[in-house]
Amino acid sequence: MAFQDKKLINNPNDVVTEFIEGLVETYPGLQYLDGFPQVKVVLRADVSGGTYDKVAIISGGGSGHEPAHAGFVGEGMLTAAICGDVFASPPVDSILAGIRAVTGPMGCLLIVTNYTGDRLNFGLAAEQAKSEGYKVETVIVGDDCALPPPRGIAGRRGLAGTILVHKIAGAAAATGISLAAVATEARRASEMVGTMGVALSVCTLPGQVTPDRLGPGKMELGLGVHGEPGAAVADLQPVDVIVSHVLKQILSPETNYVPITRGSRVVLMVNGLGATPAMELMITSGKAVPKLQLEHGLAVDRVYTGSFMTSLDMAGFSISIMKADQAILQRLDAPTKAPYWPVGVDGNHPPAKIPVPLPPSHSTKIDEPLGQPAQLNEQGHILEVAIEAAANAVQNLRDELNDWDSKVGDGDCGSTMYRGAAAILEDMQNYPLNDAAETVNEIGASVRRVMGGTSGILYTIFCKAAYAQLKASTQSVVTSKNCETIPLYCDNDFCLDSFID
Secondary structure (H helix, E strand, O other): EEEEEOOOOOOOHHHHHHHHHHHHHHOOOOEEOOOOEEEEEEOOOOOOOOOOOOOEEEEEEEEOOOOOOOOHEEEEEEOOEEHHHHHHHOOOOHHHHHHHHOOOOOOOOOOOOOHHHHHHHHHHHHHHHHHOOEEEEEEEEEOOOOOOOOOOOOOOOOOOOOHHHHHHHHHHHEEEEOOOOOOOOOHHHOOOOEEEEEOOOOOOOOOOOOOOOOOEEEEEEEOOOOOOOOOEEEOOOHHHHHHHHHHHHHHOOOOOOOOOHHHHEEEEEOOOOEEOHHHHHHHHHHHHHHHHHHHOOEEEEEEEEEEOOOEEEEEEEEEEEEEHHHHHHHHHHHOOOOOOOOOOOOOOOOOOOOOOOOOOOOOOOOOOOOOOOOOOOOOHHHHHHHHHHHHHHHHOOHHHHHHHOOOOOOOHHHHHHHHHHHHHHHHHHHHOOOHHHHHHHHHHEEEHOOOOHHHHHHHHHHHHHHHHHHHHHOOOOOOOHHHHOOOOOOOOOOOOHHHHO
């Protein structure tokens, strides 16, 4: 059933102009042309067309893909972005206004995504600008790898790989090289990149109802950034499976979308489509990198993860892979003031993980090292049975505890307790079960390792208190009487009494 979606907007017809106003108020390096609502152009505040001595890089298209394209205006990237209405190409007059505002004697490069409306409007604007004496070159980006050849009349659609082309062209222009040289680099970059998207939901246009084309438990492979139908609808799969499919599609030697073969160096971009949490995007990147390395034999030189070219509130992601060489990496690493280009990504990667620091060694009883003894005494057997029964009982209560916790908290108590119980069962083979005090201490260590939140630290404190009391006893034997007389834990810095009525 379709329904009206919730949006933090005013008049749906004003979303683009109000977005531009907010963007420019946020970033002092940006301005916009005073031509609303017909002319919606964001440009660098430090550039004046008549005197600008470098090639201007201009892109744009329909809005709804934010931060693309206006969020990538800045020194070292785009000089101007032309914004159309939501999912509608900007008109010729708006594009012309942008060209006139930022283009100097060196000329301008138009980077255009491969959609019919964009190509027609930018193409006509380019011809008009040339007739006015401007030097204009155009690069068309069509990086979509979802549809098998033949790719239809219009060809491959322009997707998130366009952002990498923006960066390469902007960095090249910043060096002061000619328009022809900048266009050559941008065109080569556009031929090196392939992209495919996966959507878990369709997007909702401002003021309209949410379509219900995708049912529960379904995903769409190759969905267009305007909500166009993709290549296939399938049951939702774990992200491992989805990533494998997308990578194989982009790198398929049969379709030959991109000139990437085993041994190539590549750049990876994982792009959120608008409603995908950063956690899920990072999971996707974390799975994509080793698959590229181990399954496809590629060297991954850079990874860009975030929301670069969205589709309003669509849930899902796209993956872009660009063949890299030292020249491309140099352009990608070049500085930029574009507000939405990710920082901290340039440079080669150190090892992804390093060892956890170990605590300083502390004295233990040399004659009785910790670990399960070869033969359990009566107390050891009792402890083993009791610990196993208690841990299994906690695991069986996971869903019920989560349900109770959801009524007053965040609903994860059962899952937290389950992790603690699972760690205890796993570690029990190393517990010194013939020594109750040391066993309780080891239980606390198991809990501390895997249980976060308030419950984890409280159970760790309980175990520490029990350990201290049992250690002080002349006989380290657990009975119900012992348990009843264990006092609350206190030391000079902390007392558990403060938590207990």
